[in-house]
Amino acid sequence: xxxxxxxxxxxxxxxxxxxxxxxxxxxxxxxxxxxxxxxxxxxxxxxxxxxxxxxxxxxxxxxxxxxxxxxxxxxxxxxxxxxxxxxxxxxxxxxxxxxxxxxxxxxxxxxxxxxxxxxxxxxxxxxxxxxxxxxxxxxxxxxxxxxxxxxxxxxxxxxxxxxxxxxxxxxxxxxxxxxxxxxxxxxxxxxxxxxxxxxxxxxxxxxxxxxxxxxxxxxxxxxxxxxxxxxxxxxxxxxxxxxxxxxxxxxxxxxxxxxxxxxxxxxxxxxxxxxxxxxxxxxxxxxxxxxxxxxxxx
Amino acid sequence: xxxxxxxxxxxxxxxxxxxxxxxxxxxxxxxxxxxxxxxxxxxxxxxxxxxxxxxxxxxxxxxxxxxxxxxxxxxxxxxxxxxxxxxxxxxxxxxxxxxxxxxxxxxxxxxxxxxxxxxxxxxxxxxxxxxxxxxxxxxxxxxxxxxxxxxxxxxxxxxxxxxxxxxxxxxxxxxxxxxxxxxxxxxxxxxxxxxxxxxxxxxxxxxxxxxxxxxxxxxxxxxxxxxxxxxxxxxxxxxxxxxxxxxxxxxxxxxxxxxxxxxxxxxxxxxxxxxxxxxxxxxxxxxxxxxxxxxxxxxxxxxxxxxxxxxxxxxxxxxxxxxxxxxxxxxxxxxxxxxxxxxxxxxxxxxxxxxxxxxxxxxxxxxxxxxxxxxxxxxxxxxxxxxxxxxxxxxxxxxxxxxxxxxxxxxxxxxxxxxxxxxxxxxxxxxxxxxxxxxxxxxxxxxxxxxxxxxxxxxxxxxxxxxxxxxxxxxxxxxxxxxxxxxxxxxxxxxxxxxxxxxxxxxxxxxxxxxxxxxxxxxxxxxxxxxx
Numbered sequence: 001x002x003x004x005x006x007x008x009x010x011x012x013x014x015x016x017x018x019x020x021x022x023x024x025x026x027x028x029x030x031x032x033x034x035x036x037x038x039x040x041x042x043x044x045x046x047x048x049x050x051x052x053x054x055x056x057x058x059x060x061x062x063x064x065x066x067x068x069x070x071x072x073x074x075x076x077x078x079x080x081x082x083x084x085x086x087x088x089x090x091x092x093x094x095x096x097x098x099x100x101x102x103x104x105x106x107x108x109x110x111x112x113x114x115x116x117x118x119x120x121x122x123x124x125x126x127x128x129x130x131x132x133x134x135x136x137x138x139x140x141x142x143x144x145x146x147x148x149x150x151x152x153x154x155x156x157x158x159x160x161x162x163x164x165x166x167x168x169x170x171x172x173x174x175x176x177x178x179x180x181x182x183x184x185x186x187x188x189x190x191x192x193x194x195x196x197x198x199x200x201x202x203x204x205x206x207x208x209x210x211x212x213x214x215x216x217x218x219x220x221x222x223x224x225x226x227x228x229x230x231x232x233x234x235x236x237x238x239x240x241x242x243x244x245x246x247x248x249x250x251x252x253x254x255x256x257x258x259x260x261x262x263x264x265x266x267x268x269x270x271x272x273x274x275x276x277x278x279x280x281x282x283x284x285x286x287x288x289x290x291x292x293x294x295x296x297x298x
Numbered sequence: 299x300x301x302x303x304x305x306x307x308x309x310x311x312x313x314x315x316x317x318x319x320x321x322x323x324x325x326x327x328x329x330x331x332x333x334x335x336x337x338x339x340x341x342x343x344x345x346x347x348x349x350x351x352x353x354x355x356x357x358x359x360x361x362x363x364x365x366x367x368x369x370x371x372x373x374x375x376x377x378x379x380x381x382x383x384x385x386x387x388x389x390x391x392x393x394x395x396x397x398x399x400x401x402x403x404x405x406x407x408x409x410x411x412x413x414x415x416x417x418x419x420x421x422x423x424x425x426x427x428x429x430x431x432x433x434x435x436x437x438x439x440x441x442x443x444x445x446x447x448x449x450x451x452x453x454x455x456x457x458x459x460x461x462x463x464x465x466x467x468x469x470x471x472x473x474x475x476x477x478x479x480x481x482x483x484x485x486x487x488x489x490x491x492x493x494x495x496x497x498x499x500x501x502x503x504x505x506x507x508x509x510x511x512x513x514x515x516x517x518x519x520x521x522x523x524x525x526x527x528x529x530x531x532x533x534x535x536x537x538x539x540x541x542x543x544x545x546x547x548x549x550x551x552x553x554x555x556x557x558x559x560x561x562x563x564x565x566x567x568x569x570x571x572x573x574x575x576x577x578x579x580x581x582x583x584x585x586x587x588x589x590x591x592x593x594x595x596x597x598x599x600x601x602x603x604x605x606x607x608x609x610x611x612x613x614x615x616x617x618x619x620x621x622x623x624x625x626x627x628x629x630x631x632x633x634x635x636x637x638x639x640x641x642x643x644x645x646x647x648x649x650x651x652x653x654x655x656x657x658x659x660x661x662x663x664x665x666x667x668x669x670x671x672x673x674x675x676x677x678x679x680x681x682x683x684x685x686x687x688x689x690x691x692x693x694x695x696x697x698x699x700x701x702x703x704x705x706x707x708x709x710x711x712x713x714x715x716x717x718x719x720x721x722x723x724x725x726x727x728x729x730x731x732x733x734x735x736x737x738x739x740x741x742x743x744x745x746x747x748x749x750x751x752x753x754x755x756x757x758x759x760x761x762x763x764x765x766x767x768x769x770x771x772x773x774x775x776x777x778x779x780x781x782x783x784x785x786x787x788x789x790x791x792x793x794x795x796x797x798x799x800x801x802x803x804x805x806x807x808x809x810x811x812x813x814x815x816x817x818x819x820x821x822x823x824x825x826x827x828x829x830x
Contacts, residue, residue, distance in 0.1 A: 030509065151720045
């Protein structure tokens with residue numbers, strides 16, 4: 001083969017086609033996508049970040065936080081659950097029906113007092129729809145709820161998987177590809193305590209024993225204590241946090257911005273592309289938080 | 299075809315059919331200055347990059363090491379190390395080797411070596427600005443494209459000079475038949491400005507929206523690794539093996555087929571299936587990685603057939619590097635295709651398996667192929683002895699051991715980490731702890747790689763030093779031999795302005811054989827003394 005021109009055009013075709021595939025097409029898909037506006041509440045999704053949080057994203061980028069933390073949540077599938085919203089008036093028939101649906105009930109057991117009542121969890125769609133149908137027939141108001149499943153979701157890293165829309169307002173998008181530390185997609189929801197995050201940035205191992213995160217002491221100003229400690233000084237559980245030399249520690253703007261950004265990371269809103277179940281999972285996320293307070297890396 | 303490299307033997311014997319045949323020594327000399335400059339700088343960047351990578355590896359033993367300094371924080375050192383290694387070492391060495399290969403295979407003198415050296419100088423400034431920018435906090439966070447936005451135009455200008463003149467050299471080729479290495483070089487040299495300008499414009503200046511950035515950045519990184527660096531590395535492999543074994547490539551058409559496969563499918567986004575991008579992007583990436591795997595197998599088969607029964611001869615220094623590189627290329631193609639399978643990616647994603655695979659491509663395949671190219675061209679371009687074999691072997695041993703250890707340990711650690719991560723019962727601290735042991739062992743590998751990079755620096759330095767500092771035909775001797783002697787004899791002479799006769803004497807001296815040089819200089823001095 002000695003035709004340099006043919007080679008050149010071959011290369012050109014390859015370059016242009018791969019450009020259209022991986023540069024142009026994604027931009028076609030996302031270039032004109034707008035935040036979703038919920039007309040009933042007036043809220044838009046994704047929620048725009050505050051100024052401090054936007055500056056904080058820059059601190060996050062500068063210090064390469066994305067080399068150890070992802071912001072993307074995977075899900076392996078869905079499961080369904082049945083929730084009874086209202087038992088209706090036909091309680092006799094309902095209490096006859098319930099034992100056949102759930103082992104929690106015997107024919108003699110009374111109806112639960114609180115609604116909504118979660119009747120079944122972790123079932124497939126067809127079963128869930130069947131149960132809902134039979135409940136509706138006896139006059140109860142019931143519905144099948146969809147809940148994403150997977151290890152990430154069970155860890156409380158989000159109520160659903162992340163989708164492209166979640167990052168519409170961010171630039172650069174820092175998905176990350178390493179989980180040396182945990183995923184941060186839902187951090188604002190998992191641990192809403194700003195002070196905890198500041199202490200964690202200053203002395204990671206003082207709050208999370210086995211953390212391998214480096215400290216970010218340069219985001220804090222150390223000042224000698226003269227008289228009373230400053231009102232802005234870092235405190236944890238009511239005690240003043242001091243550095244090795246016993247100086248008080250005052251978070252710089254960068255640290256406050258970074259924490260504002262971290263707290264703005266929330267993955268608790270189901271959206272059209274990725275349905276999820278809001279109320280139930282927020283509870284479980286809070287439970288996770290309580291259990292994580294004792295020992296989890298951030 | 300394959301004969302086009304085989305007839306370019308060292309003695310520079312004329313091949314029939316072409317009227318103008320430039321002796322090989324002339325060809326080599328034409329690219330001496332820019333190529334040696336690039337290789338020397340590349341070796342320096344490799345050392346610096348390996349050192350930074352070692353620092354980050356040590357941090358898994360002591361997380362707070364040097365953490366008080368924002369410039370040295372973990373998240374900045376990592377990208378700085380990767381920029382130094384990819385842009386400072388790999389791309390620069392690849393350009394140097396590519397220029398020499400272009401000159402050798404085109405049999406035309408390198409066009410404007412002075413400007414190319416200038417371009418290489420700019421390139422180094424660009425890399426330096428990039429690395430310092432990242433350390434100062436201006437990194438972009440896109441993997442493999444971390445240089446701040448202001449460093450990229452410098453790189454682009456520098457590249458345009460280097461590759462533009464390289465392409466002019468290619469256009470002036472005396473050999474019309476194109477060998478497959480030239481195909482790869484040509485594709486690589488055209489692909490790089492394409493991805494660099496796209497990356498700079500669509501990620502820095504007019505950033506695309508949302509996760510379209512992830513696709514563009516992935517497309518950039520895969521193109522850089524597979525087509526630009528990978529292409530030049532394959533060019534080296536296809537050149538060195540037939541050349542050293544003095545036998546033609548087994549199948550030209552197999553190589554060409556693999557070329558087109560890689561060209562059309564190697565530029566995928568390399569996005570794994572669980573990533574938060576539209577599913578079609580990761581799906582397309584997976585399909586493309588399958589074709590790349592097919593191409594890798596084709597290349598591997600072709601090379602094995604070429605080597606054939608000469609397996610024992612692979613012990614020559616550059617062939618050792620080349621065989622490791624070929625093996626790593628094959629392994630990377632296969633493993634990446636397996637990793638693209640969604641049920642595998644479920645475990646490996648977000649774990650140390652990814653850096654292990656990247657190390658296999660960048661370290662095992664690309665770096666080893668470039669080492670082979672450098673060791674092959676050094677004695678030819680410098681016109682002096684090859685680097686001491688023992689030292690080259692030591693470099694080989696340290697690098698292979700370091701790479702092997704790093705890749706195995708990270709890969710294994712990553713698998714364990716991935717299994718643990720997918721079990722929500724295991725708290726996350728325990729997940730990281732399960733991988734920590736492996737990250738700590740990896741430090742030994744990083745240490746070996748630093749040692750290897752020092753040896754490479756020494757080997758390159760030793761070869762270049764005689765050319766740079768002393769000896770006939772030094773760097774300055776790219777001009778003409780007698781002018782070198784003029785320069786050499788100059789220190790012995792009195793200030794020229796006083797002596798109109800001095801240049802003549804020097805010229806006379808230059809015509810004499812080297813042994814008589816000193817006598818001439820003495821005469822000259824004596825004359826001057828007499829005149830005074």
